[in-house]
Amino acid sequence: MGNNNKIQGFKPLHIEATSLPDAWFQTVYKCIEIGRDFTIDQGSFEGEKRLEFDYVTVHIKHPGALPLLPQIPGQYGLPNPVADDYLNDYLPYIMTGEMKPGESYTYGQRICRYPLPLEYNNFCSAENQKILKQDKEVWENNTIVINDNGKKYLNQIELLIWTYKNKGHRNNQMVLQVAHPTDMILADPPCLRSIDTRIQDGKLNFIIYFRSWDLWAGFPANLAGIQQMKEYIASEIGVEDGEMIVSSKGLHLYNYAWELAECLRGKTIEEFRNGT
Numbered sequence: 001m002g003n004n005n006k007i008q009g010f011k012p013l014h015i016e017a018t019s020l021p022d023a024w025f026q027t028v029y030k031c032i033e034i035g036r037d038f039t040i041d042q043g044s045f046e047g048e049k050r051l052e053f054d055y056v057t058v059h060i061k062h063p064g065a066l067p068l069l070p071q072i073p074g075q076y077g078l079p080n081p082v083a084d085d086y087l088n089d090y091l092p093y094i095m096t097g098e099m100k101p102g103e104s105y106t107y108g109q110r111i112c113r114y115p116l117p118l119e120y121n122n123f124c125s126a127e128n129q130k131i132l133k134q135d136k137e138v139w140e141n142n143t144i145v146i147n148d149n150g151k152k153y154l155n156q157i158e159l160l161i162w163t164y165k166n167k168g169h170r171n172n173q174m175v176l177q178v179a180h181p182t183d184m185i186l187a188d189p190p191c192l193r194s195i196d197t198r199i200q201d202g203k204l205n206f207i208i209y210f211r212s213w214d215l216w217a218g219f220p221a222n223l224a225g226i227q228q229m230k231e232y233i234a235s236e237i238g239v240e241d242g243e244m245i246v247s248s249k250g251l252h253l254y255n256y257a258w259e260l261a262e263c264l265r266g267k268t269i270e271e272f273r274n275g276t
Helices: 020-034 086-095 107-112 126-131 136-140 156-167 181-185 218-237 255-264 269-274
Strands: 012-017 036-039 049-052 055-060 145-148 151-154 175-177 192-200 203-210 240-248 251-254
Touching: 012 020, 020 049, 020 055, 020 218, 020 251, 020 255, 049 255, 086 107, 086 218, 107 156, 107 175, 136 145, 136 156, 156 175, 156 218, 192 218, 203 218, 218 240, 251 255
Parallel strands: 012 055, 203 240
Antiparallel strands: 036 049, 049 251, 055 240, 145 151, 175 192, 192 203
């Protein structure tokens, strides 16, 4: 399992997949085959082992094909990596700005309700006129720039939709940003860093980057939720749903999932535990 001692140098991997479940199955198999085995120095599950790709990109041609979540065939006797009803709870996490007590961020808060710096609150200032979007309609649209108790918040999804509808499709600026520099001082910074977008041939495509990514459960759950978000945005713009390219320099399988992954590849639990 893995070949940590045989790999020399940095080895990027590319996978072509038809659907989200196909992407998951292929990537799990590949991680068991070639992922590097190491112990986590800092971060989630510190001290635990995981198998990790150096860098991986996955091109998913039909991410909207149903089912969105992988279904493990019954003969394996394994639970699906994500419960079928999970998306009902997950979608608000990435498409609303709500946060629970104790949370320092959510993806939805970063994307849909990001606090604007105080210096940007005054759109009409001479300095801001030089650097901010000149479309007054944007700043007067309270679904894009949210005014709440004297503070302003940016909804990136609504700005993205407005821009593509009003400024045309050939635009390299429409990136849904999750990351910012102060994440480096957080104990648990966001794994999702950005969702770049491209409308090509009348279809909305997403280019997604995760700095670190749990392959067994996080990969299928995240991508299914992001796909639903993509379908919503495409319908609001008035274009078709398109493809996905996802990438990460930290896509990994924690050691709790190694046995499950090997069973998917045809080994019995006894063979895995005996190292045969």
